[in-house]
Amino acid sequence: MSDFVIIGAGPAGISAANESARYGVKVTLIDENNLPGGQLFTQTHKFFGSREHRAGVRGFQIGYDLIEEINKLNVDVLLDTIVYGISADMEVKYVTEGSSAKSITAGNILISTGALEKPVVFKGWTKPGVMGAGAAQTMMNVHRVLPGRKVLMVGSGNVGLIVAYQLKQAGADVVGIIEAMPSIGGYKVHASKIRRIGIPILTSCTIKEAKGSPQVSSAVIVGVDKNLREISGTEDEIKCDLVCIAAGLKPFDELCWLLNLEFKYINELGGFVPVHNDDLETSMKNIYIAGDAAGVEEASTAMEEGRLVGVAVAQKLEYLSDRQAEKLKGKINDRLKYLRLGSFGKKRAEGKKKLTSISK
Amino acid sequence: MKSKVSNKSNAGIITLGEFKKIPGYPEEDDFSKGPIAVIECDQDIPCNPCEEICKYGAIKVGKPITNLPVLDAEKCRGCLKCITICPGLCIFVVYRDYTDKTSLIYIPYEFSPLPEKNTYVDVLNRRGEKICKGSIRKVIKLAGSNKTFVIGMEIPKKFYNTARHFEF
Ligand SMILES: Cc1cc2nc3c(=O)[nH]c(=O)nc-3n(C[C@H](O)[C@H](O)[C@H](O)COP(=O)(O)OP(=O)(O)OC[C@H]3O[C@@H](n4cnc5c(N)ncnc54)[C@H](O)[C@@H]3O)c2cc1C
Numbered sequence: 001m002s003d004f005v006i007i008g009a010g011p012a013g014i015s016a017a018n019e020s021a022r023y024g025v026k027v028t029l030i031d032e033n034n035l036p037g038g039q040l041f042t043q044t045h046k047f048f049g050s051r052e053h054r055a056g057v058r059g060f061q062i063g064y065d066l067i068e069e070i071n072k073l074n075v076d077v078l079l080d081t082i083v084y085g086i087s088a089d090m091e092v093k094y095v096t097e098g099s100s101a102k103s104i105t106a107g108n109i110l111i112s113t114g115a116l117e118k119p120v121v122f123k124g125w126t127k128p129g130v131m132g133a134g135a136a137q138t139m140m141n142v143h144r145v146l147p148g149r150k151v152l153m154v155g156s157g158n159v160g161l162i163v164a165y166q167l168k169q170a171g172a173d174v175v176g177i178i179e180a181m182p183s184i185g186g187y188k189v190h191a192s193k194i195r196r197i198g199i200p201i202l203t204s205c206t207i208k209e210a211k212g213s214p215q216v217s218s219a220v221i222v223g224v225d226k227n228l229r230e231i232s233g234t235e236d237e238i239k240c241d242l243v244c245i246a247a248g249l250k251p252f253d254e255l256c257w258l259l260n261l262e263f264k265y266i267n268e269l270g271g272f273v274p275v276h277n278d279d280l281e282t283s284m285k286n287i288y289i290a291g292d293a294a295g296v297e298e299a300s301t302a303m304e305e306g307r308l309v310g311v312a313v314a315q316k317l318e319y320l321s322d323r324q325a326e327k328l329k330g331k332i333n334d335r336l337k338y339l340r341l342g343s344f345g346k347k348r349a350e351g352k353k354k355l356t357s358i359s360k
Numbered sequence: 361m362k363s364k365v366s367n368k369s370n371a372g373i374i375t376l377g378e379f380k381k382i383p384g385y386p387e388e389d390d391f392s393k394g395p396i397a398v399i400e401c402d403q404d405i406p407c408n409p410c411e412e413i414c415k416y417g418a419i420k421v422g423k424p425i426t427n428l429p430v431l432d433a434e435k436c437r438g439c440l441k442c443i444t445i446c447p448g449l450c451i452f453v454v455y456r457d458y459t460d461k462t463s464l465i466y467i468p469y470e471f472s473p474l475p476e477k478n479t480y481v482d483v484l485n486r487r488g489e490k491i492c493k494g495s496i497r498k499v500i501k502l503a504g505s506n507k508t509f510v511i512g513m514e515i516p517k518k519f520y521n522t523a524r525h526f527e528f
Contacts, residue, residue: 046447046506048407050425056409056445058506156371169471184371188403189448191372196525198488201371342404342426 002028002076004313005092005106007083007255010038012291012302013112014066019310021073023319028104029075030094032082036070037063038114039292040299042137044169045162052335053300060141062299086255090286108286108313111256112306115249115270115292120154123209129216133163133246140170148242152219153177154207158186160246165193167244175240178205178221180228187344208235210243219243249296256293259284264358268351269295275358279312279329280305288312295355297339297348304336373486374402376521383430384419384451391456391520395438395466399429400450409445443468444505453510456520463520464497469509474499481526483515492516494526 004020006013009031017029035041043059054062070077080097086109087093093103117132124130131147133155139147151172153164156179164174177194182204184191191201202221208230209220223234250271256263262283263272273295274282280290288309291302308329315325340349379385384399397418399410404426411421411429418435419442421427442451443466453466475481475496483494498512515523 046445046508048405048447050406050408051412055407056413056447056506061506179371183369187405187448188372188374189401189405189450192374192400192486193372193449195372196484196486196488198484198527200488201369203369203371338406338425341406341424344403345406345426 001105001107002026003107003317004028004110005104005108006030006110006112007092008038008111008113008291008293009033009036009077010112010114010291010302011040011062011066011299012114012293012306013038013110014070015303015306016110016112016288016290016310016313017075017306018066018069018073019307020314020319021070021075022310023314025310025314025317025319027075028078028106029070030078030081030083030092032080034079036067036077036079039134040066042134042141043299044141044166047300049300049339053303053339059299083255086259086287088259108288108316110288110290110306110309110313111253111274111282111293112289112291112302113252113255113293115296116252117245118248118250120207120245120247122207124211124216127210127212127216128214129212129241130210130243130245133159133244134249136242136244137163137166141166146170146172148172148240150175150240151242151244152207152221152238152240153244153246155179155246155248156184156186156191156201156203157246157248158190159249160244161186161190161194163244163246164199165190165197168197168199172242174199175238176200176202178207179203180206180224182226206230207243211237216241216243249292251293251296253289253293256282256289259287261287262358264355266295266351266354268347269297269355273355275355278333278356280309281312295348295351301336301339301348304332304339308332308336374400378402379521383428386431386433386436386454390433391454393433394457395453395455395464396433397431397436397438397442398452398454399431399442399446400452401429401446401448404428405448407447409447410442410451413441413445415439415441440466440500440502440510443510444502444508449508452524454520456517458514461517462514463517463523464512464514465520465523466498466500466510466512467525469511470507474509475511475526475528479528481513481528483513483519483523484525484527485519485522486524488525490527491522492519494523496526496528
């Protein structure tokens with residue numbers, strides 16, 4: 001039996017563990033990797049934000065700091081462990097590598113399992129040499145394997161722009177970035193960084209085919225009109241051995257689907273998202289959601305959402321008085337508010353509002 | 361990448377005309393006082409480490425944090441610190457009147473290997489096009505810069521507003 005079982009030890013899960021354990025909650029934190037930290041360990045770039053959100057610090061360094069914090073607290077961490085189901089009576093079922101299946105009964109559960117890359121389907125998309133940009137980032141920054149030498153990046157959101165830059169830093173030749181929309185999706189500063197080192201960005205352009213047998217040796221790209229219809233005659237064959245797909249992320253919520261939680265489709269948050277209230281509690285009592293699993297945002301928002309759940313659980317278990325808890329939540333919500341400002345953040349804020357308003 | 365798909369897009373490019381409207385971009389006269397920060401930031405991203413790191417109070421973001429950084433040219437000493445903290449790598453320090461004929465442009469650099477001092481390089485503009493030759497004069501690792509190096513490249517003066525990277 002555990003007061004609080006957290007599934008997924010990314011920035012959201014670790015922050016929830018730290019925040020609740022600090023007040024005395026007995027926490028079990030589970031992750032399928034051999035190190036807690038989630039996506040943070042793939043991120044070698046400096047983060048945006050303010051001092052509170054460690055702006056100017058590189059993602060992986062924030063990961064190490066979070067781990068140091070958990071180590072100081074009394075948190076039970078199960079690594080190399082995959083959760084494969086949750087029963088309606090709050091039994092969390094898991095398998096640790098090299099061991100047989102076990103389960104643990106939880107008073108409260110947080111599902112902070114992150115996000116999944118969206119695929120793009122085109123002729124040849126299953127060939128070796130076509131992969132998600134996140135996968136490429138994990139290969140090079142975590143496992144130190146360069147996944148290709150000549151890379152075509154598909155998608156110009158922040159993930160596409162950042163990973164293209166990091167591939168170049170790792171020694172690959174990035175032949176270009178293509179984007180189906182007429183303008184780039186990510187921050188202009190990231191795109192500027194890409195342009196000045198000589199990597200072209202072609203807008204209103206998409207991928208038609210990956211060629212090669214079996215490994216990718218070239219890609220056919222094509223111009224598209226405003227309605228994203230291909231303009232025939234504009235095809236071009238580009239030599240490359242890696243096609244990286246950065247077409248966005250969607251909340252990774254298989255465990256929530258298994259529990260039959262209530263979902264809502266919110267485009268701004270990446271797709272179907274479990275409906276939740278202001279404490280991030282889902283349609284099923286005592287089951288919480290946070291981070292990218294609760295709508296694709298950023299590590300900084302994931303950490304704040306994790307803290308919010310940490311406080312809510314500590315409050316429910318009476319480790320915090322209502323007054324203390326509401327004060328803490330107020331501060332976290334203020335910080336979340338400013339993370340969702342600006343033309344990029346505003347859309348996510350609107351998405352979140354649509355989601356929480358349902359559960360009221 | 362040569363392609364039939366038209367590449368006239370200005371994706372990621374801020375043109376000179378636009379820069380003049382950005383509050384982090386110095387006025388023409390400000391360049392005569394010595395090295396000065398050029399903050400090429402024009403989107404309302406919630407971000408303010410540049411404000412915090414400037415011990416001369418020359419960069420102001422204030423509240424809300426999505427404000428664009430405003431440069432106070434009087435206060436800026438061209439100390440280079442802001443170059444290394446900006447997560448967008450969008451701050452440069454420009455010393456227009458380095459010599460009679462040349463300018464010195466300080467840029468953030470996160471590639472390896474580092475160039476050696478006095479290397480002759482191809483200078484690139486914001487579109488990554490070669491515009492002239494230049495020489496690397498400074499290779500600087502500031503304390504606390506967390507692996508972002510600052511490279512000072514000497515270039516013909518007329519390119520001080522366009523030279524933003526190099527290749528060697
Ligand atoms: C290229 C790129 C650049 C980014 N740059 C920034 C940035 O500059 N600033 C910023 O703030 N954010 C950035 N982000 C976003 C940030 O990484 C994510 O928003 C953040 O990591 C989400 O945190 P999380 O805890 O929700 O999920 P994750 O970090 O994805 O963690 C989820 C964890 O759960 C584990 N897990 C999933 N399912 C199970 C299961 N069934 N059993 C056990 N474990 C499971 C996963 O293995 C993973 O470790 C970037 C993302 C990418 C891809």
